[in-house]
Amino acid sequence: xxxxRLIAGVLxxxxxxxxxxxxxVEDDSNAAPSAAGSAAASAAGTVKIAVNPxxxxxxxxxxxxYLMEHELGNKVEKVTLAEEPSWQGMESxxxxxxxxxxxxxxxxxxxxxxxxxxxxxxxxxxKGVIGWYVPEWMAQKYPDITDYKNLNKYADLFKTSESxxxxxxxxxxxxxxxxxxxLVKNLKLDYKVVYAGSEAALIKAAKQATDQKKPxxxxxxxxxxxxxxxxxxxxxxxxxxxxxxxxxKKVACDYPPYDLDKIVSKKFxxxxxxxxxxxxxxxxxxDDQNAVADDMTNNGMSAEDAAKKxxxxxxxxxxxxxxx
Amino acid sequence: xxxxxRTAPPPSSPAPxxxxxxxARRLVRWAAPAAGVVAxxxxxxxxxxxxxxxHDDDAVLFHWLNDARDWVDANRNSSPIxxxxxxxxxxGVAELYTLVQGGLVALGWPGLIGLAAGLGWLxxxxxxxxxxxxxxxxxxxxxxxxxxxxxLALTLSAVALSxxxxxxxxxxAGRSARVRRIVTPVLDVMQIMPTFSYxxxxxxxxxxxxxxxxxxxxxxxxxxAIRITALAVQRVPGVTVEASESLGATGRxxxxxxxxxxxxxxxxxxxxxxxxxxxxxxxxxxxxxAPGLGVDLIRALARVNVGAALVPGVAIVLIAIVLDRVxxxxxxxxxxxxxxxxxxxxxxxxxxxxxxxxxQALAPEFPERWQVQVVRPINDVVDWIEAHWYVFTGFLNDTxxxxxxxxxxxxxxxxxxWLVTAAVLGFAWRVSGPAAGLVAAACLAGVAALHLWExxxxxxxxxxxxxxxxxxxxxxxxxxxxxSRWFAAGLRPVLDAxxxxxxxxxxxxxxxxxxxxxxxxxxxxxxxxxxxxARLVEDGLRAVPATVIEAARxxxxxxxxxxxxxxxxxARNSLLLAANQGIVMTLAxxxxxxxxxxGALGYDVVAGIAQQEDYGKGFAAGVxxxxxxxxxDRITQGAHGxxxxxxKRNE
Numbered sequence: 012x013x014x015x016r017l018i019a020g021v022l023x024x025x026x027x028x029x030x031x032x033x034x035x036v037e038d039d040s041n042a043a044p045s046a047a048g049s050a051a052a053s054a055a056g057t058v059k060i061a062v063n064p065x066x067x068x069x070x071x072x073x074x075x076x077y078l079m080e081h082e083l084g085n086k087v088e089k090v091t092l093a094e095e096p097s098w099q100g101m102e103s104x105x106x107x108x109x110x111x112x113x114x115x116x117x118x119x120x121x122x123x124x125x126x127x128x129x130x131x132x133x134x135x136x137x138k139g140v141i142g143w144y145v146p147e148w149m150a151q152k153y154p155d156i157t158d159y160k161n162l163n164k165y166a167d168l169f170k171t172s173e174s175x176x177x178x179x180x181x182x183x184x185x186x187x188x189x190x191x192x193x194l195v196k197n198l199k200l201d202y203k204v205v206y207a208g209s210e211a212a213l214i215k216a217a218k219q220a221t222d223q224k225k226p227x228x229x230x231x232x233x234x235x236x237x238x239x240x241x242x243x244x245x246x247x248x249x250x251x252x253x254x255x256x257x258x259x260k261k262v263a264c265d266y267p268p269y270d271l272d273k274i275v276s277k278k279f280x281x282x283x284x285x286x287x288x289x290x291x292x293x294x295x296x297x298d299d300q301n302a303v304a305d306d307m308t309n310n311g312m313s314a315e316d317a318a319k320k321x322x323x324x325x326x327x328x329x330x331x332x333x334x335x
Numbered sequence: 336x337x338x339x340x341r342t343a344p345p346p347s348s349p350a351p352x353x354x355x356x357x358x359a360r361r362l363v364r365w366a367a368p369a370a371g372v373v374a375x376x377x378x379x380x381x382x383x384x385x386x387x388x389x390h391d392d393d394a395v396l397f398h399w400l401n402d403a404r405d406w407v408d409a410n411r412n413s414s415p416i417x418x419x420x421x422x423x424x425x426x427g428v429a430e431l432y433t434l435v436q437g438g439l440v441a442l443g444w445p446g447l448i449g450l451a452a453g454l455g456w457l458x459x460x461x462x463x464x465x466x467x468x469x470x471x472x473x474x475x476x477x478x479x480x481x482x483x484x485x486x487l488a489l490t491l492s493a494v495a496l497s498x499x500x501x502x503x504x505x506x507x508a509g510r511s512a513r514v515r516r517i518v519t520p521v522l523d524v525m526q527i528m529p530t531f532s533y534x535x536x537x538x539x540x541x542x543x544x545x546x547x548x549x550x551x552x553x554x555x556x557x558x559x560a561i562r563i564t565a566l567a568v569q570r571v572p573g574v575t576v577e578a579s580e581s582l583g584a585t586g587r588x589x590x591x592x593x594x595x596x597x598x599x600x601x602x603x604x605x606x607x608x609x610x611x612x613x614x615x616x617x618x619x620x621x622x623x624x625a626p627g628l629g630v631d632l633i634r635a636l637a638r639v640n641v642g643a644a645l646v647p648g649v650a651i652v653l654i655a656i657v658l659d660r661v662x663x664x665x666x667x668x669x670x671x672x673x674x675x676x677x678x679x680x681x682x683x684x685x686x687x688x689x690x691x692x693x694x695q696a697l698a699p700e701f702p703e704r705w706q707v708q709v710v711r712p713i714n715d716v717v718d719w720i721e722a723h724w725y726v727f728t729g730f731l732n733d734t735x736x737x738x739x740x741x742x743x744x745x746x747x748x749x750x751x752x753w754l755v756t757a758a759v760l761g762f763a764w765r766v767s768g769p770a771a772g773l774v775a776a777a778c779l780a781g782v783a784a785l786h787l788w789e790x791x792x793x794x795x796x797x798x799x800x801x802x803x804x805x806x807x808x809x810x811x812x813x814x815x816x817x818x819s820r821w822f823a824a825g826l827r828p829v830l831d832a833x834x835x836x837x838x839x840x841x842x843x844x845x846x847x848x849x850x851x852x853x854x855x856x857x858x859x860x861x862x863x864x865x866x867x868x869a870r871l872v873e874d875g876l877r878a879v880p881a882t883v884i885e886a887a888r889x890x891x892x893x894x895x896x897x898x899x900x901x902x903x904x905x906a907r908n909s910l911l912l913a914a915n916q917g918i919v920m921t922l923a924x925x926x927x928x929x930x931x932x933x934g935a936l937g938y939d940v941v942a943g944i945a946q947q948e949d950y951g952k953g954f955a956a957g958v959x960x961x962x963x964x965x966x967x968d969r970i971t972q973g974a975h976g977x978x979x980x981x982x983k984r985n986e
Contacts, residue, residue: 211638
């Protein structure tokens with residue numbers, strides 16, 4: 012009995028301390044080591060940038076982090092996360108910035124319109140393309156392979172130990188934006204989607220397919236530095252039209268052209284000050300991103316060194332992003 | 336599924352002429368299982384292709400789970416359960432983590448090394464102090480100081496919470512047989528659960544972030560704390576307790592002054608095991624946005640960068656060694672009077688003070704010029720192997736895939752579900768008794784009810800093939816080590832190292848060698864599970880009394896006969912336990928293999944975390960994994976009965 016009373020007392024005390032309103036999830040960003048500039052807008056606080064798992068995204072994040080740390084005096088925390096959990100992070104207070112968002116209309120509806128915990132912060136200037144690719148030598152050897160209607164004819168070429176007797180369509184990280192399983196089903200293709208697990212695994216497969224002339228059909232995307240090294244040819248899927256991909260189970264058309272954009276948490280938009288302005292103004296080209304990504308991947312540079320190199324070579328560009 | 340295992344030739348008995356009735360009895364003993372195998376094969380031949388359960392992404396259950404998730408999402412800030420319970424837990428745990436992490440950072444690197452050395456001194460004298468200081472300094476030298484502090488903070492918070500809940504529960508279970516009966520099966524399941532299954536529910540209730548990571552780690556790390564505490568309290572001699580009670584002590588006094596002090600050393604062992612379990616969660620919780628070394632591991636995995644994955648792996652090992660040695664020596668009873676105690680506490684104070692003083696003087700970050708770069712040389716070696724062994728590794732991959740994986744998978748996915756379930760029931764019944772058989776069959780039926788039959792069979796295929804190879808290799812190594820002291824001495828450090836590395840680190844070399852796919856997951860699980868199997872086999876063989884072996888030899892047995900007729904049969908329980916542990920560990924690793932393209936249930940879980948519309952499927956897959964784990968465990972539980980906490984797999 013004594014114990015019960017004690018527990019009740021502790022509970023009551025706990026409730027009283029937290030002002031008896033119950034706790035909402037975003038409250039904890041106050042408790043976290045580093046609220047995103049929760050004080051005045053001028054105070055350069057900590058910015059939590061989500062880092063999604065592909066190098067193009069990391070390049071964006073690297074340059075942004077470099078500028079925040081060296082020009083604005085913010086502290087930057089990079090939170091390694093997949094795309095959709097990053098949106099959840101804006102609700103829970105673990106993420107302030109998603110710097111390269113690929114579409115995700117459903118998430119925009121949920122987190123921006125309904126929950127009102129995130130806001131859009133404009134285009135990054137990068138044009139995104141998603142599609143299916145084969146190495147160039149295959150397109151030369153089998154000229155009609157680039158039409159999806161002929162893929163079944165060549166399915167045997169793409170068989171592997173993992174594809175269960177069908178042709179293999181190699182996909183990347185399970186967290187990427189993809190309609191491939193629905194496409195294979197709805198276009199009646201004799202293929203199986205096999206997940207390589209990461210961007211690097213896709214790149215490795217593309218390099219091997221080119222060097223060793225091994226057949227390969229894979230999911231890939233631009234901007235990507237690999238296109239400067241390895242020639243890949245895109246397969247023509249049924250053309251994309253507005254709304255043809257609105258039901259993810261019934262998709263039978265190509266991926267839309269993506270205008271990659273930035274999403275920030277509501278809290279960061281309200282209190283982020285100069286750091287928020289920098290995110291909003293950040294805009295560059297696919298070539299810019301590829302240059303930084305290439306340095307990070309192939310020239311043995313750390314993210315910070317690669318960002319530094321780009322920043323020093325492109326002063327005019329980034330100075331326009333920083334609010335006076 | 337059991338057919339390939341069951342049809343292995345029964346131990347041939349060529350030697351002694353068997354008298355009539357005995358032979359008949361032996362015949363009868365083998366007739367039933369043989370008839371069972373024949374029946375299964377015949378039924379498969381007739382019914383294959385019928386009553387199969389092809390995978391359907393659109394199953395009603397998945398949609399229902401998605402709706403449940405949506406409800407939680409919509410009511411997270413309004414439902415009283417969340418407002419007054421769940422969110423407070425999340426807040427409190429986040430606060431605890433922040434506090435611990437802030438404290439460790441504030442100490443500075445010299446302060447933390449000093450404190451660790453001081454605690455080492457307190458626990459075990461200068462040797463342990465040296466280990467602690469060198470271990471933590473090593474983490475800095477590898478260039479992972481900051482991430483390691485985050486990992487340490489997460490581990491310590493989770494362990495503190497585990498003990499806070501686990502020790503009282505353990506004391507309760509130790510004193511009440513009824514509580515023990517309820518708690519034991521729950522703990523059994525918790526320890527069989529692949530770590531992946533924890534993530535979806537945790538994500539749903541607590542969202543992402545360090546708080547959820549701490550909670551997931553805490554849940555995973557708690558079972559050893561409960562088990563060992565219960566065991567320790569039970570083992571306190573009844574006479575001592577009676578003496579205390581007869582002297583008029585109250586129950587509370589007996590607990591605090593008699594039971595607990597006597598059990599303390601054993602409980603420290605529980606702490607030790609809890610820490611080991613917590614550290615093994617480090618890489619996984621990086622998937623739900625926990626900071627620390629896991630992030631570096633996951634990122635290296637995404638970049639297929641072996642060197643970059645190995646180094647944080649080594650850092651985790653160093654932390655594990657430091658925590659292990661300090662807690663282990665703390666578990667030993669220390670002799671000496673008040674003077675020795677003064678020396679111990681004095682050492683702690685001096686070393687800590689020294690560290691903190693240095694913190695004032697030195698740079699706050701671990702000096703860059705003391706860090707060594709090892710990533711590049713490792714990667715050079717890997718590149719060379721990749722370039723030169725390509726033909727060999729490709730051949731191995733294809734042999735296992737086309738020769739073992741694909742045929743077995745075809746059989747399992749084309750057999751009627753009731754036939755597979757019946758075969759499991761029969762096999763488990765025979766090996767481990769009727770109760771085990773019924774539980775195993777029920778688990779399998781559960782997988783079907785979750786609409787994940789086909790993926791379940793795919794996972795089972797990989798697990799079976801991987802376990803077969805693991806047990807074969809482990810048996811060979813264990814037998815060799817059991818027979819030759821020299822071999823055992825050489826093998827031990829290799830096994831030790833393989834056992835402490837976090838399981839994620841094994842994926843990378845396997846990926847580099849074999850590309851992405853199921854075989855990679857098999858190789859990784861091989862490295863992960865073989866050490867434990869080999870060790871259990873070796874221990875089992877060594878436990879066979881020397882007099883028995885001598886007797887066999889004097890009767891004229893050859894070495895081979897001694898092994899097959901005496902040692903292995905007598906070590907039966909150890910072998911069964913080795914098989915059991917090997918299979919359960921293989922399941923855990925195969926699931927993680929989904930990150931490198933091994934597909935099946937593990938992939939469903941990963942996708943469920945990463946893609947909204949797959950949440951329901953991922954959640955169900957997590958449950959299906961638990962069911963598969965329980966099933967495999969029951970089937971192989973065999974004669975050895977209840978497992979003791981010391982046999983718990985540790986990483």
